[in-house]
Amino acid sequence: MKDFRVTPIRNGTVIDHIDCGMALKVLRIIGVTGENVRSTVSVLMHVPSKKAGWKDVVKVEDRELDPREVDKISLISPRATINIIRDFNVAEKYRVKLPEVVRGIVRCGNPNCITNLAEPVESEFIVESQNPSVLRCIYCDRILEDISEHII
Amino acid sequence: MSDFKGSDVVSIRDLSKGRIEQVLALSEKMIPYARGEKSTKALDGRILANLFFEPSTRTRLSFESAMVRLGGRVIDVAYPAMTSVAKGETLADTIRMVESYSDVIVLRHPHEGAARLAAHFSTKPVINAGDGAGQHPTQTLLDLFTIRREKGKIEGMHIVMVGDLKYGRTAHSLAEALSLLGAELTFVAPQNLQMPRETVKEVERLGIKPKLASKIDDAIPQADVLYVTRIQRERFPDPSEYLKVAGSYRIDKNLLREAKKDLIVMHPLPRIDEIAPEVDNTPHARYFQQAFNGVPVRMAILLLVLGAEANEGF
Numbered sequence: 499m500k501d502f503r504v505t506p507i508r509n510g511t512v513i514d515h516i517d518c519g520m521a522l523k524v525l526r527i528i529g530v531t532g533e534n535v536r537s538t539v540s541v542l543m544h545v546p547s548k549k550a551g552w553k554d555v556v557k558v559e560d561r562e563l564d565p566r567e568v569d570k571i572s573l574i575s576p577r578a579t580i581n582i583i584r585d586f587n588v589a590e591k592y593r594v595k596l597p598e599v600v601r602g603i604v605r606c607g608n609p610n611c612i613t614n615l616a617e618p619v620e621s622e623f624i625v626e627s628q629n630p631s632v633l634r635c636i637y638c639d640r641i642l643e644d645i646s647e648h649i650i
Numbered sequence: 651m652s653d654f655k656g657s658d659v660v661s662i663r664d665l666s667k668g669r670i671e672q673v674l675a676l677s678e679k680m681i682p683y684a685r686g687e688k689s690t691k692a693l694d695g696r697i698l699a700n701l702f703f704e705p706s707t708r709t710r711l712s713f714e715s716a717m718v719r720l721g722g723r724v725i726d727v728a729y730p731a732m733t734s735v736a737k738g739e740t741l742a743d744t745i746r747m748v749e750s751y752s753d754v755i756v757l758r759h760p761h762e763g764a765a766r767l768a769a770h771f772s773t774k775p776v777i778n779a780g781d782g783a784g785q786h787p788t789q790t791l792l793d794l795f796t797i798r799r800e801k802g803k804i805e806g807m808h809i810v811m812v813g814d815l816k817y818g819r820t821a822h823s824l825a826e827a828l829s830l831l832g833a834e835l836t837f838v839a840p841q842n843l844q845m846p847r848e849t850v851k852e853v854e855r856l857g858i859k860p861k862l863a864s865k866i867d868d869a870i871p872q873a874d875v876l877y878v879t880r881i882q883r884e885r886f887p888d889p890s891e892y893l894k895v896a897g898s899y900r901i902d903k904n905l906l907r908e909a910k911k912d913l914i915v916m917h918p919l920p921r922i923d924e925i926a927p928e929v930d931n932t933p934h935a936r937y938f939q940q941a942f943n944g945v946p947v948r949m950a951i952l953l954l955v956l957g958a959e960a961n962e963g964f
Contacts, residue, residue: 610782612763617740619767637763638784639661641848 504540510559512581513571518544520575521554523646527570528556528563537561550577570603572596574646576629596625600633604648611638621650655957658769658776662787662823667830670794673950677795679964680946680953683719692953692961693722699752700726701744702779703759708919709779709788712944713756720949720958725752742771749774754956757781775955783817789918790823792947794831796940797875800914805832810869812838812899813879813924815845820918821879822849829856836861836869840895843885866899871908876901876934878917878924902926906934916940 516524521541525531530539537559547553562582563571571578572594582590602620606613613621613635623633623642633642642648654669665673682688698717702710714724741764748755749772757768758779765778765785780786798804809828815821815837825845828835835853837845837860844862853860863869870876878901886892901915901924917925917937929935953959 606763608762610760610762612741612759612761612767612781615741615761617767618742619770635763637766638761638782639663640762 504542504557506586507538507540507557507559507583508586510537510557510561510583511563512583513556513558513563514553514579514581515547515549515575516554516556516571516578517575518552518554520646521556523574523649524554524556524571524578527574527649528558528561528567530558566603568594569597569600570649573600573604573631573633573649576631596628596631598625599623599636600625603650604633604642604645605650606635606638606640607642607644607648608635608638608640611635611640613637654954654959656775657955658765658772658778659787659951659955660765660769660776660778661785662790662827665787670791670827670831673791673947673954674795674798676950676953676959676964677791677943677947678799680949684716684942684945684949686719689721690719690962691721692958692964693717693720693956696720696722696754696956696958697752698722698724698952699748699755700724701748701755701757701759702727703757703764704780706758706779708941708944709758709786712941713777713779713948715945716948716952719945720952722753722952741767745771745776748772754952777951777955785823786820787823788944788948788951789820790827791951792940792943793820793824793877793916793918794827795947796916796936796943797828797833797914799943800936800939801874801912804828806834807874808834808836808872809875809877810836810838810873811845811877811879812866812869812901814843814881814885815839815879816843817882817885818879821845824877825849825860826852826856829853829858829860832858834858836863836873838863838866838869838899840864840881840899843881866901866905867908870905870913871910873909873913876909876913876915878915878921880920880922880924896924900924900926901929903928903932906932909934 521543540557542555544552578594581588600623605621622636626632717724745768754775756777756779759781762782762784764781769776881896883892914936915934
């Protein structure tokens with residue numbers, strides 16, 4: 499950790515191996531938008547990674563993520579890992595994994611898709627590829643381009 | 651009992667090769683009934699709800715004709731602008747209401763995915779009659795049926811598709827279904843209207859290597875089937891560019907001089923001027939036959955989804 503310019507955290511979540519450049523999108527997913535934040539959030543962008551050249555890292559103190567947030571992160575950064583820290587120790591560590599079907603966390607990019615109207619249905623996508631993420635809308639059959647812009 | 655009974659027909663991708671064959675075989679048997687030479691009451695007492703939220707002539711009338719020829723009845727929404735939909739009712743609610751009045755629902759809707767949504771909410775079979783720029787599976791089935799009926803088979807036939815292959819609703823699903831059935835394919839279109847890469851990839855995944863071309867003349871001599879679609883004016887910002895491009899894909903007698911004797915020319919209709927009227931009287935023209943084939947094919951689909959194909963031993 500000596501390369502890092504921030505100190506270890508006591509309790510919270512470290513989201514590691516975020517695709518380079520995606521850290522700010524991860525912040526948006528976990529709802530770190532400014533005034534609503536009650537604990538320290540550290541963001542490291544473009545740091546060296548042993549696995550894949552460069553990576554981003556986000557540390558959120560005193561907070562654990564819910565499964566929907568983890569699924570959303572997996573959409574924009576399929577190699578990310580989640581480390582849950584309790585009392586300075588890594589209590590849990592896992593890699594994000596996209597489910598086979600993604601429901602209700604992204605909206606269809608096709609403005610003419612029926613799911614973008616006021617119908618009582620959640621969006622639903624078949625995951626055709628994990629890395630890179632390729633999602634096909636089960637309603638209009640289109641491939642979703644630019645996934646990060648369509649996260650709900 | 652048929653395994654088809656109760657199924658929705660939303661996308662041609664939902665149908666296996668076996669099911670497509672089943673529809674085509676039953677369609678063949680429906681021809682004398684569709685022509686009115688034989689009569690049947692196979693769907694006596696059954697009700698079809700025709701829900702057309704967009705204008706249509708052929709699809710709507712041929713579904714109605716198909717149901718009536720089978721002894722069933724049709725209810726419909728003639729003017730969606732005057733219904734509860736215009737008052738802001740969701741499609742989901744409309745469908746839940748209509749399914750309680752009918753045994754099968756035929757839906758055309760301006761939004762992509764509408765038929766899948768309807769199928770989600772309906773316990774009765776839903777047949778997609780076109781959803782926006784999306785799927786139109788019964789058109790694909792009647793195109794396949796026309797080729798098989800006219801040429802005897804689909805496998806190994808050389809199908810040349812020409813026109814607007816990018817936006818044309820029928821072009822993508824037809825190309826995929828033809829590949830599934832082993833046809834050879836050539837796509838002829840101006841560069842900005844060529845078959846989308848996604849569809850080309852899907853065709854290749856199914857084991858067919860399609861040829862892509864921008865000139866129609868070179869593709870004619872090898873063709874067994876020429877499938878023509880309309881190039882729409884609104885795809886071109888410059889009207890003179892449109893006229894130039896559309897003109898270079900116009901099918902006329904002169905162009906067909908190089909064609910095989912038994913080449914057939916198909917078109918989903920309506921045509922504007924992409925096929926010259928002089929072609930109508932040549933032995934190549936099959937587009938009106940193709941439009942008629944909508945009736946036997948839709949009869950077959952109705953019998954299968956309602957599980958009534960064995961009723962009269964068809």
